[in-house]
Each structure stands twice: as C-alpha cells, then as structure tokens.
Amino acid sequence: MDNLKKSSPKRTSILSYWTVRYLLIISVGLLLTALTTFWWIQQEAMSNRMQTTGLLAQEIADRSVNHEGSIEISQNLGKLIEDRKRFFKLTVEMCVIITDQQGQMLFSMPPLTDDEMRHKLNDSLNDSRSPEFKAAVAPISSDNETLGQVIVLQSKKSLRHIPQEEIIFFSVLLLFLIILSWLTIYLLSRKLAKPIQKVAAAAAQISHGRYDIVLDKNAKEREIHELMLSFEEMAGKLQQFEHSRAIMLAGVSHELKTPVTSIKGLIHAVREGVVEDDEAVEFLDIALQEAGRLQRMVADLLDYNALTAGMVSVRHDRLDAVPLLSEIVYQWKLTQEETVAEPVLHMPRNPLFLRGDSLRIQQIIVNLLNNSVQAKAPDRKVQLTVELLEQHSHGLAEIRVQDNGLGISSNHSEHIFEAFFRGSDKQSTLRGLGLGLTFSRLLAESMNGSLVLEKYSEEGCIFVLSLPLDH
Numbered sequence: 001m002d003n004l005k006k007s008s009p010k011r012t013s014i015l016s017y018w019t020v021r022y023l024l025i026i027s028v029g030l031l032l033t034a035l036t037t038f039w040w041i042q043q044e045a046m047s048n049r050m051q052t053t054g055l056l057a058q059e060i061a062d063r064s065v066n067h068e069g070s071i072e073i074s075q076n077l078g079k080l081i082e083d084r085k086r087f088f089k090l091t092v093e094m095c096v097i098i099t100d101q102q103g104q105m106l107f108s109m110p111p112l113t114d115d116e117m118r119h120k121l122n123d124s125l126n127d128s129r130s131p132e133f134k135a136a137v138a139p140i141s142s143d144n145e146t147l148g149q150v151i152v153l154q155s156k157k158s159l160r161h162i163p164q165e166e167i168i169f170f171s172v173l174l175l176f177l178i179i180l181s182w183l184t185i186y187l188l189s190r191k192l193a194k195p196i197q198k199v200a201a202a203a204a205q206i207s208h209g210r211y212d213i214v215l216d217k218n219a220k221e222r223e224i225h226e227l228m229l230s231f232e233e234m235a236g237k238l239q240q241f242e243h244s245r246a247i248m249l250a251g252v253s254h255e256l257k258t259p260v261t262s263i264k265g266l267i268h269a270v271r272e273g274v275v276e277d278d279e280a281v282e283f284l285d286i287a288l289q290e291a292g293r294l295q296r297m298v299a300d301l302l303d304y305n306a307l308t309a310g311m312v313s314v315r316h317d318r319l320d321a322v323p324l325l326s327e328i329v330y331q332w333k334l335t336q337e338e339t340v341a342e343p344v345l346h347m348p349r350n351p352l353f354l355r356g357d358s359l360r361i362q363q364i365i366v367n368l369l370n371n372s373v374q375a376k377a378p379d380r381k382v383q384l385t386v387e388l389l390e391q392h393s394h395g396l397a398e399i400r401v402q403d404n405g406l407g408i409s410s411n412h413s414e415h416i417f418e419a420f421f422r423g424s425d426k427q428s429t430l431r432g433l434g435l436g437l438t439f440s441r442l443l444a445e446s447m448n449g450s451l452v453l454e455k456y457s458e459e460g461c462i463f464v465l466s467l468p469l470d471h
Contacts, residue, residue: 015186015193022185027178034174038162046159050136053094056084057138057152064098064150069142071100073107081109095153099125101146120153128153195224199231211239256297259290266290300435307442314446315357318470321388321397322347328362329386332369340373343384352390354397355470356447361399364440364451368401368463371436375405375461396449396466404460408453416453417441 063080066072074080081096097117098107103125105117112120121129126149128135133153140148195216202213213235215228266287270280306312329343369384376382385402408416417437437451444451449467456462 013193014196015189018189019182019186022189023178023182026181026185030174030177030181034170038170041162042160045162046134046156049154049159050134053136053152053154054138056081057096057136057150059084060096060098060152061138061140061150064140065142065147069145069147071098071106071140071147073098077107078109093155093158095120097121097151097153098140098148099151100148106148121151125149125151132156134159192224195219195228199227202231202235206235206238209242211235211242256294259294259297262290263287263294300439304435304439304442307439307446312446314360314443316355316447317357319354319356319358319361321352321354321399324358324361325365325386325388325399328365329369331362332366336373340382341384343369343386346385346387348388348390352388352397353470354467356449356467357443360443360447361465361467364443364465365399365401367436367440368465372401372403372405372461375403375407377404377406380404390469391466394466395469395471397469399465399467400454400462401465402460402462407458407460408456417451 060077060081063074063077064071085094095112096107096109097105097112097120099105099117105112105114108117118125119129120133121127121135126135126137133155136152136154138150138152139146140150198215202215205213213232215232219225219228266283269275270283275283303312325347326345329345333340333342365386372384373382383404385400387400387402389398389400390396391398441451444465444467447467449465451463451465454462454464
C-alpha cells in the first residue's frame with residue numbers, strides 16, 4: 001500500500017490544471033504575436049523613414065540649383081537640414097553629402113574629408129559602403145542635365161528605432177491582455193469546475209452508501225443542467241436498486257430457508273421416532289418434495305446468474321416447429337398429475353421451420369405451462385392451449401400459450417418479467433424466487449426473439465413467444 005501511495009502521481013485540481021495551461025498557451029501566443037507585430041512595425045518605420053529621407057534629399061537637390069542652372073550651395077542649407085530633421089524626427093546619425101557630376105564633394109553635414117566621404121560611400125557614390133547604413137540619392141539636374149547628386153545616409157538602427165514611449169505603451173497593453181485572458185480563463189474554468197466538484201462530492205457520498213443527493217439543476221448551460229439532472233436520477237435509481245436488492249435478498253433468503261427448515265424438521269421427527277411406519281414414510285416423501293423444490297430454486301438462481309453473465313451458450317439451429325412443440329407438450333404432460341388436462345395443440349398443416357435452440361425453447365414452454373398450472377382457479381379445471389402461428393410480414397413464428405387460471409392483476413402486469421418479482425397473491429400460496437419469467441425472456445432474446453404478455457384478465461393469460469423463421 002505504501003508503494004502504491006509513493007508511485008501514484010500528484011493530483012491537481014481541474015481549476016489549477018487548465019488555468020495554468022491556458023495561461024501558458026495564451027501568453028506564448030500573445031508574445032509571438034507581439035514579436036511579429038514589433039518586427040512589422042520596425043519594417044514599416046524603416047520604409048516610411050526612407051521615403052522621408054528621399055523627400056529630404058530631393059528638396060535639398062531642388063534648393064541647390066540657382067537661376068543660372070548651376071549648383072549653388074546655400075548658406076542656410078545647414079539650418080534647413082536641422083529644421084527638417086526636427087520636423088521629420090530624424091536622428092543625429094544622418095549624414096548629408098552633395099557631390100558634383102565628377103564626384104567631387106561640394107558639401108557635407110557633418111563636415112567630412114574627401115577620404116571619409118569615399119569611405120562611407122561605394123565606388124559609384126550611389127549607396128552606402130557599410131551594410132549598417134542605407135542611402136537615399138536624389139540627382140541635381142537643370143534642363144534635363146545632371147549636375148550632381150545629393151546622398152543622405154542613415155543607419156538602419158536609427159531607421160528601425162521605435163520611441164521608448166511606444167515600447168512602454170505596447171508592453172503595458174500586452175501585459176493587460178495577458179492578465180485579462182488569465183482572468184477570463186480563470187472565471188470560466190472555475191464555473192466549469194464547480195459542477196464537476198459537486199458531482200465528484202456526490203459520487204463520494206454515494207460510495208459511502210448515502211443516496212440522498214441534491215444538486216443544483218438550475219444551471220444556464222444545457223450540458224451542465226443535463227449532467228446534474230442525470231446524476232441525480234442515477235442516484236435515485238441506485239437508491240431504488242439498493243432497496244430492491246435488499247428486499248430481494250431477504251426474499252431469496254426466506255424462500256431458501258423455508259424448505260431447509262421443513263426438511264430439517266421432518267427428518268428430525270423421523271429420527272427421533274416422533275412418527276413411525278406409514279406416517280414416517282409420508283414425512284420422508286414430503287422432505288423429498290421440499291428438497292426437490294429447493295433444488296429447483298437453486299437451479300433457477302444459478303441459471304439466471306449464468307445467463308445474465310453471458311455464460312450460457314445458445315444455439316441457432318434450423319428447427320421443425322410442429323414436431324418440436326408436440327414432443328415438448330407430450331413430455332411435460334408425463335410429469336404432471338392425472339388431474340391436469342392435456343394441453344390442446346393448434347398446429348399448422350404445412351411444415352414451419354424456425355431458428356433457435358430446442359433445449360431453450362423447451363425450458364420456456366415448460367416454464368409457461370408450469371406457471372399456468374400454479375395459477376389454477378379453484379372453481380374451474382385447468383385448460384391449456386398451445387398454438388403455433390406464422391407472421392409472414394415480420395418473419396417470425398409465434399408460439400401462444402393460453403390458460404384459464406387466476407390471471408394477473410393490472411398492478412403486476414408491468415413487473416412480472418422483473419427478477420425476483422412475485423405478486424402478493426402468489427406469495428402466500430406458491431414458493432419460488434420469481435426468476436422463471438425473467439429467465440425465459442432472457443432466453444428468448446438470446447435467440448433473437450421475444451416473450452411478452454399479450455393478454456391478461458380474471459379468465460386467464462396469453463403469453464406469446466416469438467422466434468425468427470428459417471426460410
């Protein structure tokens with residue numbers, strides 16, 4: 001037991017389990033979304049700033065041509081560049097270079113030597129030599145003649161730069177979304193966990209033998225409402241089943257105890273010499289009858305348990321129904337007293353073949369005939385009828401067993417096929433476990449057929465055994 005406790009994994013509540021996992025999933029998803037968005041913003045910022053840099057280069061190129069159509073560097077060009085940098089929020093890392101048509105440097109800001117300029121630009125003087133910088137080039141032209149060019153260099157780092165205020169705002173927004181997602185998941189998980197916790201507590205209560213379960217069935221969610229309702233109904237049926245089981249167990253114990261007590265008393269009377277001669281023989285005959293009744297009750301109980309456990313094999317043979325039923329009725333009559341009239345048989349003239357197990361069919365028919373004899377009315381002689389019919393439309397053969405006994409009351413008609421059920425009118429006169437009809441119906445269903453009570457009244461009953469035809 002200690003080893004099992006040590007090896008069992010640590011359990012966590014459904015609320016903690018799903019909240020933590022959902023939080024991790026959403027956090028990772030939001031972080032990936034944020035990184036993708038951040039990268040996209042940087043690319044867009046670089047593209048927009050390069051367009052702005054190109055516009056600045058073009059403006060400088062336009063201002064560097066005088067009325068005579070030659071290059072003229074204005075004295076206010078430095079101030080213009082500073083103003084534009086502040087207006088367009090360009091960084092201090094920007095470098096502006098103006099060259100003539102021969103590539104000679106005419107202006108630079110910040111001031112550069114010719115070697116420094118050529119170190120920054122490539123050999124064609126139209127792009128940055130360093131991969132960390134990007135260049136915007138605008139030609140200086142007049143009358144469709146190129147006089148020179150303006151090169152504006154900016155570092156990629158400055159082009160991708162996002163202000164700290166925007167980063168803080170974006171981070172706060174991301175954190176807020178994570179907290180909001182966690183709170184939403186937590187509330188939803190708690191709402192879903194509550195009914196499950198109640199059901200688990202109710203199940204634990206049932207395991208301790210307490211079936212008075214009361215659950216909240218007013219949930220707005222249909223599935224939770226159905227869960228609560230179904231669980232409460234299940235608890236009620238379990239309570240009813242437990243009550244019925246206790247009653248049936250008491251009844252079975254009583255029925256089995258009665259013949260044992262009778263046998264013990266009768267044999268004890270013979271042994272002690274209380275009765276002698278013919279009376280002793282009569283006592284032994286009664287003891288044998290009680291032993292036979294006890295044997296039949298035990299056999300019924302074993303057969304029922306075996307069939308419900310699926311341990312009874314049932315054949316599906318092709319059977320000729322007319323000779324089979326005739327032989328069953330004939331053998332049954334041999335075991336009855338002379339006062340029991342022979343059943344009347346109504347059989348079709350043509351052969352009728354059905355599919356089933358001859359032994360199981362005999363068990364069902366014999367049980368129905370025995371029940372009819374036991375239900376004999378005191379004011380009339382038992383009359384039994386066995387009729388065989390063919391139902392072409394349903395592909396079934398019907399075996400109808402009719403008697404003129406006491407009948408079955410309407411209160412009991414719905415329960416006669418229940419295990420261990422015995423009507424109150426029979427309990428005082430007959431001994432049995434109430435398994436005969438239950439066992440017979442199970443046998444009929446195992447042969448793909450059915451057994452039903454078709455008609456019941458004070459003048460008798462009609463039971464119908466339906467079995468599939470074999471064409």
